Amino acid sequence: MTPVDRPFLVRGKAVPLARYLAEEEIEGLVACSCIGNEVTIDLADTRILVSLVDVADVLRLNFDMVQDGPAKPRSWSRRLPSGTGPRDVAARIALDVRTLERELAPLRRRPPTVPEQRRRR
Secondary structure, eight states: OOTTTSOOOOOSSSTTHHHHHHHSOOTTEEEEEEETTEEEEEESSEEEEEEEEEETTEEEEEEEEEESSSOOOEEEEEEEETTOOHHHHHHHHHHHHHHHHHHHHHHHHSOOOOOOOOOOO
């Protein structure tokens, strides 16, 4: 069977977001994947995992961020009406990523220093 003849199964809320996330201007974007109900966004030193969860009449976006730098891991969530289309969901994700990038910028320029402890004699 040639690759063209094989059927492909595509499932999950995140799949339609790929096209729209590619259109968003996310500075420093290294990689982005949309698999199942999760979106992973990799920046140079930061990884953001977004889980899409349907709860009643709401689409909840659960964000989890880790950085290879001085910032501590963070988690937050956003709620959107369940009928929100993929373009608007992608725009909301991109907005949060851009906001996070602005918040992390000062830490990248001046990482916090650990004060030296005095030795007791």
